[in-house]
Amino acid sequence: MASIELRAIEKWFDDLQVIKGVDFDIDEGEFIVLVGPSGCGKSTLLRILAGLEDASVGSVLIDGDDVTDRLPSERGLSMVFQSYALYPHMDVAANIGFALKTAGVGKAEIEARVRAVAKILRLEPLLDRLPKQLSGGQRQRVAIGRAIIREPKGFLFDEPLSNLDAALRVNMRLEISRLHEQLGITTIYVTHDQIEAMTLADRIVVLNEGEIMQAGSPRDLYNLPQNKFVAEFIGSPKMNLMPAEMADGKLRLLAETPRTVGLDAMPPDIAWLGVRPENIMLCAADDADDSMITGTLSVCEYLGSEQFAYVDCGFDEMITVRVDPAEELVTGTMVGLRFDPNARHCFDQAGKRL
Ligand SMILES: Nc1ncnc2c1ncn2[C@@H]1O[C@H](COP(=O)(O)OP(=O)(O)OP(=O)(O)O)[C@@H](O)[C@H]1O
Ligand SMILES: [Mg+2]
Incomplete structure:
Protein backbone atom coordinates (compact mmCIF):
# COMPACT_ATOMS: atom_id res chain seq x y z
CA MET A 1 0.00 0.00 0.00
CA ALA A 2 1.32 3.39 -0.88
CA SER A 3 0.39 7.01 -1.10
CA ILE A 4 1.02 8.53 -4.51
CA GLU A 5 1.51 12.19 -5.36
CA LEU A 6 1.54 13.84 -8.74
CA ARG A 7 3.25 17.22 -8.72
CA ALA A 8 2.64 19.67 -11.57
CA ILE A 9 2.87 16.98 -14.24
CA GLU A 10 3.10 18.14 -17.85
CA LYS A 11 3.64 16.04 -20.92
CA TRP A 12 4.55 17.25 -24.35
CA PHE A 13 4.81 15.10 -27.47
CA ASP A 14 6.91 17.48 -29.57
CA ASP A 15 4.80 20.64 -29.59
CA LEU A 16 1.57 18.89 -28.57
CA GLN A 17 0.82 19.27 -24.87
CA VAL A 18 -1.31 16.37 -23.70
CA ILE A 19 -1.00 16.77 -19.90
CA LYS A 20 -1.34 20.36 -18.74
CA GLY A 21 -0.22 20.57 -15.14
CA VAL A 22 -1.80 17.81 -13.12
CA ASP A 23 -1.50 18.01 -9.33
CA PHE A 24 -3.09 15.23 -7.36
CA ASP A 25 -2.62 13.32 -4.10
CA ILE A 26 -3.78 9.77 -3.63
CA ASP A 27 -4.07 8.38 -0.12
CA GLU A 28 -2.85 4.99 0.95
CA GLY A 29 -5.39 2.33 0.02
CA GLU A 30 -7.59 4.63 -2.02
CA PHE A 31 -9.38 3.48 -5.16
CA ILE A 32 -9.12 6.27 -7.73
CA VAL A 33 -10.95 6.07 -11.04
CA LEU A 34 -9.70 8.25 -13.85
CA VAL A 35 -12.35 9.04 -16.46
CA GLY A 36 -12.50 11.31 -19.46
CA PRO A 37 -13.13 11.29 -23.20
CA SER A 38 -10.90 9.41 -25.61
CA GLY A 39 -7.56 11.14 -26.11
CA CYS A 40 -7.75 13.28 -22.94
CA GLY A 41 -4.50 11.81 -21.57
CA LYS A 42 -5.63 9.05 -19.18
CA SER A 43 -3.24 6.38 -20.45
CA THR A 44 -0.41 8.88 -20.72
CA LEU A 45 -0.88 9.91 -17.09
CA LEU A 46 -0.96 6.29 -15.97
CA ARG A 47 2.18 5.50 -17.96
CA ILE A 48 3.94 8.46 -16.35
CA LEU A 49 2.97 7.09 -12.95
CA ALA A 50 4.25 3.65 -13.88
CA GLY A 51 7.49 5.08 -15.24
CA LEU A 52 6.85 3.87 -18.79
CA GLU A 53 6.74 7.44 -20.03
CA ASP A 54 8.79 10.39 -18.80
CA ALA A 55 6.98 13.49 -17.63
CA SER A 56 8.21 16.59 -19.47
CA VAL A 57 7.74 18.63 -16.30
CA GLY A 58 6.82 17.70 -12.71
CA SER A 59 7.40 14.79 -10.38
CA VAL A 60 5.88 11.58 -9.06
CA LEU A 61 6.16 10.67 -5.38
CA ILE A 62 5.42 7.26 -3.91
CA ASP A 63 5.22 7.14 -0.11
CA GLY A 64 6.88 10.52 -0.10
CA ASP A 65 9.88 9.36 -2.17
CA ASP A 66 10.54 11.13 -5.43
CA VAL A 67 10.52 8.30 -8.01
CA THR A 68 10.43 10.52 -11.09
CA ASP A 69 13.75 9.22 -12.35
CA ARG A 70 13.27 5.62 -11.29
CA LEU A 71 12.64 2.65 -13.56
CA PRO A 72 9.19 1.05 -13.65
CA SER A 73 10.57 -2.01 -11.85
CA GLU A 74 11.77 0.17 -8.97
CA ARG A 75 8.39 1.73 -8.28
CA GLY A 76 6.57 -1.30 -6.86
CA LEU A 77 3.48 -0.74 -9.00
CA SER A 78 1.72 -3.35 -11.14
CA MET A 79 0.00 -2.30 -14.33
CA VAL A 80 -2.69 -3.95 -16.43
CA PHE A 81 -2.71 -2.41 -19.87
CA GLN A 82 -5.46 -1.54 -22.31
CA SER A 83 -3.70 -3.92 -24.70
CA TYR A 84 -1.94 -6.59 -22.70
CA ALA A 85 0.54 -9.16 -23.89
CA LEU A 86 0.80 -12.63 -22.39
CA TYR A 87 3.79 -14.90 -22.96
CA PRO A 88 2.48 -17.04 -25.84
CA HIS A 89 4.58 -20.13 -25.12
CA MET A 90 3.63 -20.32 -21.41
CA ASP A 91 0.40 -21.75 -20.06
CA VAL A 92 -1.93 -19.71 -17.86
CA ALA A 93 -0.35 -20.87 -14.61
CA ALA A 94 3.15 -19.99 -15.80
CA ASN A 95 1.97 -16.60 -17.07
CA ILE A 96 0.40 -15.74 -13.74
CA GLY A 97 3.33 -17.02 -11.71
CA PHE A 98 6.07 -15.56 -13.90
CA ALA A 99 6.85 -12.52 -11.76
CA LEU A 100 7.23 -14.71 -8.68
CA LYS A 101 9.52 -17.11 -10.52
CA THR A 102 11.85 -14.32 -11.61
CA ALA A 103 11.79 -13.03 -8.03
CA GLY A 104 13.10 -16.42 -6.87
CA VAL A 105 10.01 -17.51 -4.94
CA GLY A 106 9.87 -21.27 -4.23
CA LYS A 107 7.88 -23.64 -6.43
CA ALA A 108 5.35 -24.69 -3.80
CA GLU A 109 4.57 -21.11 -2.83
CA ILE A 110 4.19 -20.07 -6.47
CA GLU A 111 1.76 -22.91 -7.01
CA ALA A 112 -0.30 -21.97 -3.99
CA ARG A 113 -0.44 -18.31 -4.92
CA VAL A 114 -1.27 -19.06 -8.56
CA ARG A 115 -4.15 -21.24 -7.32
CA ALA A 116 -5.42 -18.47 -5.06
CA VAL A 117 -5.32 -15.91 -7.85
CA ALA A 118 -6.90 -18.35 -10.32
CA LYS A 119 -9.72 -18.90 -7.87
CA ILE A 120 -10.38 -15.18 -7.51
CA LEU A 121 -10.42 -14.75 -11.28
CA ARG A 122 -12.22 -18.02 -12.06
CA LEU A 123 -9.32 -19.29 -14.11
CA GLU A 124 -8.89 -22.60 -12.28
CA PRO A 125 -10.08 -24.82 -15.16
CA LEU A 126 -7.83 -22.97 -17.60
CA LEU A 127 -4.47 -23.14 -15.85
CA ASP A 128 -2.97 -25.59 -18.38
CA ARG A 129 -4.01 -23.70 -21.48
CA LEU A 130 -1.86 -21.53 -23.68
CA PRO A 131 -2.94 -17.92 -24.36
CA LYS A 132 -3.90 -18.78 -27.95
CA GLN A 133 -6.44 -21.27 -26.56
CA LEU A 134 -8.24 -18.55 -24.56
CA SER A 135 -10.95 -16.05 -25.42
CA GLY A 136 -10.20 -12.33 -25.21
CA GLY A 137 -11.94 -12.05 -21.87
CA GLN A 138 -10.07 -15.01 -20.42
CA ARG A 139 -6.78 -13.50 -21.55
CA GLN A 140 -7.71 -10.27 -19.88
CA ARG A 141 -8.31 -12.10 -16.62
CA VAL A 142 -4.89 -13.74 -16.90
CA ALA A 143 -3.36 -10.29 -17.36
CA ILE A 144 -5.12 -9.12 -14.20
CA GLY A 145 -3.90 -12.26 -12.43
CA ARG A 146 -0.31 -11.44 -13.30
CA ALA A 147 -0.69 -8.01 -11.72
CA ILE A 148 -2.48 -9.25 -8.61
CA ILE A 149 -0.01 -11.99 -7.76
CA ARG A 150 2.85 -9.59 -7.14
CA GLU A 151 0.97 -7.96 -4.25
CA PRO A 152 2.30 -4.61 -5.33
CA LYS A 153 2.21 -1.28 -3.47
CA GLY A 154 -0.18 0.00 -6.08
CA PHE A 155 -2.27 -1.22 -9.02
CA LEU A 156 -2.59 0.70 -12.24
CA PHE A 157 -5.41 -0.49 -14.46
CA ASP A 158 -5.98 0.85 -17.95
CA GLU A 159 -9.46 -0.17 -19.10
CA PRO A 160 -8.92 -3.74 -17.99
CA LEU A 161 -12.47 -4.86 -18.72
CA SER A 162 -12.99 -3.32 -22.12
CA ASN A 163 -12.84 -6.65 -24.00
CA LEU A 164 -15.28 -8.50 -21.80
CA ASP A 165 -18.94 -9.18 -22.48
CA ALA A 166 -21.52 -7.38 -20.37
CA ALA A 167 -22.15 -10.18 -17.86
CA LEU A 168 -18.47 -10.88 -17.30
CA ARG A 169 -17.82 -7.17 -16.90
CA VAL A 170 -20.27 -7.02 -14.02
CA ASN A 171 -18.65 -10.08 -12.44
CA MET A 172 -15.15 -8.72 -12.84
CA ARG A 173 -16.21 -5.35 -11.49
CA LEU A 174 -17.45 -7.02 -8.34
CA GLU A 175 -14.28 -9.12 -8.15
CA ILE A 176 -12.09 -6.05 -8.44
CA SER A 177 -14.15 -4.34 -5.76
CA ARG A 178 -13.87 -7.34 -3.47
CA LEU A 179 -10.17 -7.67 -4.20
CA HIS A 180 -9.64 -4.07 -3.22
CA GLU A 181 -11.57 -4.56 -0.03
CA GLN A 182 -9.52 -7.66 0.74
CA LEU A 183 -6.06 -6.40 -0.13
CA GLY A 184 -6.58 -2.66 0.36
CA ILE A 185 -4.01 -1.86 -2.31
CA THR A 186 -3.91 1.69 -3.64
CA THR A 187 -5.48 1.53 -7.09
CA ILE A 188 -5.71 3.85 -10.05
CA TYR A 189 -8.17 2.65 -12.61
CA VAL A 190 -8.85 4.16 -16.02
CA THR A 191 -12.20 3.58 -17.67
CA HIS A 192 -14.73 4.99 -20.11
CA ASP A 193 -17.50 3.21 -18.31
CA GLN A 194 -19.76 5.36 -16.13
CA ILE A 195 -20.94 2.46 -14.05
CA GLU A 196 -17.43 1.18 -13.38
CA ALA A 197 -16.40 4.66 -12.32
CA MET A 198 -19.37 5.20 -10.01
CA THR A 199 -19.29 1.75 -8.43
CA LEU A 200 -15.56 1.23 -7.94
CA ALA A 201 -14.23 4.63 -6.97
CA ASP A 202 -13.55 6.15 -3.60
CA ARG A 203 -12.83 9.22 -5.67
CA ILE A 204 -13.34 9.87 -9.36
CA VAL A 205 -10.99 12.17 -11.25
CA VAL A 206 -12.50 13.66 -14.40
CA LEU A 207 -9.86 14.56 -16.95
CA ASN A 208 -10.43 16.63 -20.08
CA GLU A 209 -7.79 17.71 -22.57
CA GLY A 210 -5.01 16.95 -20.09
CA GLU A 211 -6.52 18.88 -17.17
CA ILE A 212 -8.41 17.77 -14.07
CA MET A 213 -11.95 19.10 -14.31
CA GLN A 214 -12.98 17.85 -10.87
CA ALA A 215 -12.06 15.18 -8.35
CA GLY A 216 -14.38 13.89 -5.67
CA SER A 217 -16.57 11.07 -4.44
CA PRO A 218 -19.10 9.67 -6.90
CA ARG A 219 -21.85 11.42 -4.91
CA ASP A 220 -20.08 14.77 -4.98
CA LEU A 221 -19.53 14.62 -8.69
CA TYR A 222 -23.08 13.57 -9.39
CA ASN A 223 -24.79 16.02 -7.05
CA LEU A 224 -22.44 18.99 -7.21
CA PRO A 225 -20.64 19.05 -10.55
CA GLN A 226 -18.38 22.09 -10.49
CA ASN A 227 -18.64 22.73 -14.20
CA LYS A 228 -20.69 21.95 -17.25
CA PHE A 229 -18.20 19.37 -18.47
CA VAL A 230 -18.47 17.21 -15.35
CA ALA A 231 -22.23 17.76 -15.25
CA GLU A 232 -22.57 16.22 -18.69
CA PHE A 233 -19.88 13.59 -18.30
CA ILE A 234 -21.02 11.98 -15.05
CA GLY A 235 -24.45 10.36 -15.16
CA SER A 236 -26.17 8.23 -17.75
N1 LIG B 1 3.71 8.66 -28.43
C1 LIG B 1 2.87 9.64 -28.76
N2 LIG B 1 3.21 10.60 -29.64
C2 LIG B 1 2.38 11.62 -29.94
N3 LIG B 1 1.16 11.77 -29.41
C3 LIG B 1 0.74 10.85 -28.53
C4 LIG B 1 1.57 9.73 -28.15
N4 LIG B 1 0.89 8.99 -27.25
C5 LIG B 1 -0.30 9.61 -27.07
N5 LIG B 1 -0.39 10.73 -27.83
C6 LIG B 1 -1.53 11.67 -27.87
O1 LIG B 1 -1.74 12.11 -26.55
C7 LIG B 1 -3.13 12.26 -26.29
C8 LIG B 1 -3.51 11.47 -25.07
O2 LIG B 1 -3.40 10.09 -25.35
P1 LIG B 1 -3.81 8.98 -24.30
O3 LIG B 1 -3.46 7.66 -24.87
O4 LIG B 1 -3.24 9.33 -22.99
O5 LIG B 1 -5.39 9.17 -24.26
P2 LIG B 1 -6.50 8.36 -23.45
O6 LIG B 1 -7.19 9.34 -22.58
O7 LIG B 1 -5.89 7.18 -22.79
O8 LIG B 1 -7.49 7.92 -24.61
P3 LIG B 1 -8.33 6.53 -24.79
O9 LIG B 1 -9.51 6.66 -23.89
O10 LIG B 1 -8.71 6.58 -26.22
O11 LIG B 1 -7.44 5.39 -24.46
C9 LIG B 1 -3.84 11.84 -27.57
O12 LIG B 1 -4.18 13.00 -28.27
C10 LIG B 1 -2.82 11.02 -28.29
O13 LIG B 1 -3.01 11.10 -29.68
MG1 LIG C 1 -6.08 5.09 -23.09
Missing part, protein backbone atom coordinates in the same frame (compact mmCIF):
# COMPACT_ATOMS: atom_id res chain seq x y z
CA PRO A 237 -28.33 9.28 -19.48
CA LYS A 238 -26.58 12.60 -19.13
CA MET A 239 -27.85 15.76 -17.51
CA ASN A 240 -30.05 17.99 -19.66
CA LEU A 241 -28.43 21.36 -20.25
CA MET A 242 -30.51 24.21 -21.60
CA PRO A 243 -29.17 27.60 -22.62
CA ALA A 244 -30.79 30.20 -20.40
CA GLU A 245 -30.71 33.83 -19.29
CA MET A 246 -32.39 36.09 -16.78
CA ALA A 247 -34.80 38.59 -18.31
CA ASP A 248 -36.88 40.98 -16.14
CA GLY A 249 -36.17 38.89 -13.08
CA LYS A 250 -37.42 35.71 -14.73
CA LEU A 251 -35.61 32.71 -16.08
CA ARG A 252 -35.83 32.46 -19.85
CA LEU A 253 -34.87 29.23 -21.59
CA LEU A 254 -33.40 29.94 -25.00
CA ALA A 255 -35.12 27.35 -27.16
CA GLU A 256 -36.12 28.05 -30.78
CA THR A 257 -38.95 30.00 -29.24
CA PRO A 258 -37.65 31.26 -25.88
CA ARG A 259 -39.83 30.34 -22.90
CA THR A 260 -40.06 31.82 -19.46
CA VAL A 261 -40.10 29.39 -16.56
CA GLY A 262 -41.18 30.19 -13.03
CA LEU A 263 -38.16 28.96 -11.10
CA ASP A 264 -37.25 31.11 -8.10
CA ALA A 265 -33.97 32.53 -6.94
CA MET A 266 -31.95 31.93 -10.07
CA PRO A 267 -28.44 33.41 -10.20
CA PRO A 268 -28.35 36.56 -12.38
CA ASP A 269 -25.50 35.44 -14.64
CA ILE A 270 -26.92 32.03 -15.45
CA ALA A 271 -26.13 30.84 -18.98
CA TRP A 272 -27.09 27.17 -18.64
CA LEU A 273 -29.75 25.41 -16.62
CA GLY A 274 -28.96 21.76 -15.91
CA VAL A 275 -31.57 19.24 -14.79
CA ARG A 276 -31.07 15.49 -14.51
CA PRO A 277 -33.57 13.13 -16.20
CA GLU A 278 -34.88 11.93 -12.82
CA ASN A 279 -35.60 15.50 -11.70
CA ILE A 280 -38.14 16.22 -14.42
CA MET A 281 -41.74 15.15 -14.17
CA LEU A 282 -43.65 14.30 -17.29
CA CYS A 283 -47.22 15.64 -17.18
CA ALA A 284 -50.12 16.41 -19.46
CA ALA A 285 -49.46 19.34 -21.79
CA ASP A 286 -52.84 20.89 -21.06
CA ASP A 287 -52.19 21.72 -17.42
CA ALA A 288 -49.56 24.12 -18.70
CA ASP A 289 -48.60 26.89 -16.31
CA ASP A 290 -45.37 28.78 -16.06
CA SER A 291 -43.70 26.13 -13.89
CA MET A 292 -43.34 23.83 -16.87
CA ILE A 293 -42.44 23.75 -20.53
CA THR A 294 -44.05 21.71 -23.28
CA GLY A 295 -42.65 19.66 -26.11
CA THR A 296 -43.25 16.72 -28.41
CA LEU A 297 -42.54 13.25 -27.10
CA SER A 298 -40.22 11.98 -29.83
CA VAL A 299 -38.68 8.74 -28.65
CA CYS A 300 -39.22 6.35 -25.73
CA GLU A 301 -36.72 3.85 -24.46
CA TYR A 302 -38.27 1.14 -22.34
CA LEU A 303 -35.62 -0.76 -20.37
CA GLY A 304 -37.78 -2.86 -18.07
CA SER A 305 -36.72 -1.42 -14.72
CA GLU A 306 -36.77 2.11 -16.03
CA GLN A 307 -37.93 4.10 -18.99
CA PHE A 308 -36.70 7.25 -20.68
CA ALA A 309 -38.69 9.75 -22.73
CA TYR A 310 -36.92 12.05 -25.18
CA VAL A 311 -38.83 15.25 -25.64
CA ASP A 312 -38.28 17.83 -28.37
CA CYS A 313 -38.71 21.25 -26.76
CA GLY A 314 -36.93 23.20 -29.48
CA PHE A 315 -33.43 23.05 -27.97
CA ASP A 316 -30.49 21.71 -29.96
CA GLU A 317 -30.78 18.47 -28.03
CA MET A 318 -33.86 16.64 -26.86
CA ILE A 319 -34.69 16.70 -23.17
CA THR A 320 -34.37 13.32 -21.47
CA VAL A 321 -36.89 12.45 -18.77
CA ARG A 322 -36.93 9.37 -16.58
CA VAL A 323 -40.44 8.00 -16.40
CA ASP A 324 -42.04 5.24 -14.33
CA PRO A 325 -41.77 2.13 -16.53
CA ALA A 326 -45.39 1.25 -15.76
CA GLU A 327 -46.51 4.34 -17.65
CA GLU A 328 -47.42 3.73 -21.30
CA LEU A 329 -46.05 6.52 -23.44
CA VAL A 330 -47.34 7.56 -26.85
CA THR A 331 -44.78 9.15 -29.12
CA GLY A 332 -45.80 12.12 -31.22
CA THR A 333 -47.95 13.63 -28.46
CA MET A 334 -47.44 16.95 -26.69
CA VAL A 335 -46.27 16.62 -23.10
CA GLY A 336 -45.41 18.98 -20.28
CA LEU A 337 -42.13 18.92 -18.36
CA ARG A 338 -42.00 20.12 -14.78
CA PHE A 339 -38.57 20.73 -13.28
CA ASP A 340 -37.90 19.85 -9.66
CA PRO A 341 -37.01 23.28 -8.21
CA ASN A 342 -34.67 21.71 -5.64
CA ALA A 343 -32.54 19.75 -8.06
CA ARG A 344 -31.23 22.21 -10.55
CA HIS A 345 -27.71 23.05 -11.60
CA CYS A 346 -26.80 26.52 -12.87
CA PHE A 347 -23.71 27.34 -14.89
CA ASP A 348 -22.31 30.61 -16.21
CA GLN A 349 -21.16 31.37 -19.74
CA ALA A 350 -17.73 29.86 -19.03
CA GLY A 351 -19.40 26.68 -17.80
CA LYS A 352 -18.59 27.23 -14.12
CA ARG A 353 -21.13 26.21 -11.50
CA LEU A 354 -23.01 29.12 -9.93
